[in-house]
Amino acid sequence: MTSTAHPHTAEEAAVPEAAADGLVLRGVSKVLGGKTIVDDLDLRVAKGELVCLLGPSGCGKTTTLRMVAGFLGPDAGAVTIEGRDVTGLPPERRPTAMVFQNYALWPHMSVFDNVAFPLRLRKLPKAQIRTQVEEVLELVGLTHHVRSRPARISGGEQQRVALARALVQRPQVLLLDEPLSNLDAKLRVRVREDIREIQQRLGITTVVVTHDQDEALSMSDRVAVMNSGRIEQYAAPAELYRTPATTFVGGFVGATNTLRGRLEGDAAEPVVVLSGSAGEVRLPMGSTNLHPAVSSAADDTLTVRPEDVVVTGLVGNADASAVVDRIIPRGHFTEVVLVVAGATLRAYVDADAAAVAQPRGQVRIGLRRVLVYRDGRLL
Ligand SMILES: Nc1ncnc2c1ncn2[C@@H]1O[C@H](COP(=O)(O)OP(=O)(O)OP(=O)(O)O)[C@@H](O)[C@H]1O
Ligand SMILES: [Mg+2]
CATH class of the missing domain: 3.40.50.300 (P-loop containing nucleotide triphosphate hydrolases)
Known part of the structure; x- marks a missing residue:
């Protein structure tokens, strides 16, 4: 069924x-x-x-x-x-x-x-x-x-x-x-x-x-x-x-970011490596659907809901992982359009997080929950 x-x-x-x-x-x-x-x-x-x-x-x-x-x-x-x-x-x-x-x-x-x-x-x-x-x-x-x-x-x-x-x-x-x-x-x-x-x-x-x-x-x-x-x-x-x-369902039900990349690191400190036109960026990650015994492949599709993108201010310049492209007020939340390794990533954030984002400015980001799909199906 x-x-x-x-x-x-x-x-x-x-x-x-x-x-x-x-x-x-x-x-x-x-x-x-x-x-x-x-x-x-x-x-x-x-x-x-x-x-x-x-x-x-x-x-x-x-x-x-x-x-x-x-x-x-x-x-x-x-x-x-x-x-x-x-x-x-x-x-x-x-x-x-x-x-x-x-x-x-x-x-x-x-x-x-x-x-x-x-x-x-x-x-x-x-x-x-x-x-x-x-x-x-x-x-x-x-x-x-x-x-x-x-x-x-x-x-x-x-x-x-x-x-x-x-x-x-x-x-x-x-x-x-x-x-x-x-x-x-x-x-x-x-x-x-x-x-x-x-x-x-x-x-x-x-x-x-x-x-x-x-x-x-x-x-x-x-x-x-x-x-x-x-x-x-x-x-x-x-x-x-x-x-x-499936990626179809993820895209049809709610907003989602569809990205290219792979998962790395171990269960204690999982990392997602996003790849875009400007190279690769390593980001801290929360949970994923991927079973520890399965490793993701380079051409898998990663998806992240915009509300699962965590935006924080820089501690030092070395922490910078994304550039703010646009800030869009959406009423009860703020949409921040980011560029990460040349790829676009949309984040839905609250007022506190929105305050650290300035147009063209740099921020740190993390991904709370990443789903990995192969050939359109959840792994
Ligand atoms: N009697 C018919 N002869 C030929 N094609 C038909 C006939 N009835 C429906 N179709 C086609 O079947 C497809 C599905 O139609 P259906 O009405 O079930 O879609 P739907 O999911 O309800 O779409 P919508 O959200 O637009 O109402 C459409 O491409 C439609 O053109
Ligand atoms: Mg109909």
Whole structure:
């Protein structure tokens, strides 16, 4: 499932073996227009879990979600929901409900009628429809807009109507495709917190598609990072950020410095030797993923998060290891762009560290945590 060779995958850590499966995709593939869009994809979502499919535009996220909902049939593989194989079922016979990116609300219907629509399709008794719709409107905080038309309510409220229309069907799996992309930045944060809160309260198995890493990290139990129709890594947000399994994941999730160099020294005093166009620089280093028995090679890739670059003032001139190129205020931290051995290194530092950095001046640096990749994979 996860493609990392790391011994402690988040999957093992986060989900006990006995946890019931909410949704399982096994070897799912889809070819569209002669191109493999989803490529032998495996994904296991525990019951009640919220998982984000995160990846760049065109990597196959929506296609994957549509195969779970049944709008698209896979060319190979199977989709199972709470132990039941639904691969051959049409959307209306699957225990899924989907919230589309543009909400797809009916403009001529009231909020109540929009939410009631899927239940009327199923010809449920009128009284039951009323009870279920009122319950779910209460849940999403829209009781005061029962009679409003979608055009008369805000974007965030329209989003909640779309969510209510999905939840009223009491699906076993809730699917959301870029649910926040039509909202402004402030509202996006609030609505994603609302969605997470409601999802946890109901304990509903949920898959959210997004290309926004912030969204994925902040609302998920686990994140599946997709690239070209495959999952590169499937892990809890903290693990994904701290130990990206591939250089692609490291570059896509959070900012990172990608450098050339090698590790030297012993366990007591590890040193990283960075090489750039202006030669080599030896820097003190904190921790690394590299096992002591494995040595790094000259053409390995090293990555360092900007917050793991420690900037300090000079004690003597011999300590100088970097030149300050630019200082960029970023609000609650300062970004210092450094040049080390001719290579660019970005550091995120606090006000104290920023005070020792002057444009064109020299500083000392150390690297708190360095990850070593070979052929794009974590060693
Ligand atoms: N019906 C189709 N015929 C041919 N190609 C298609 C079809 N539907 C999707 N594709 C292609 O499949 C690829 C993946 O599409 P998909 O919509 O799954 O991407 P996505 O990850 O959701 O991207 P985005 O973040 O832009 O929404 C795209 O290159 C798209 O052009
Ligand atoms: Mg999409």
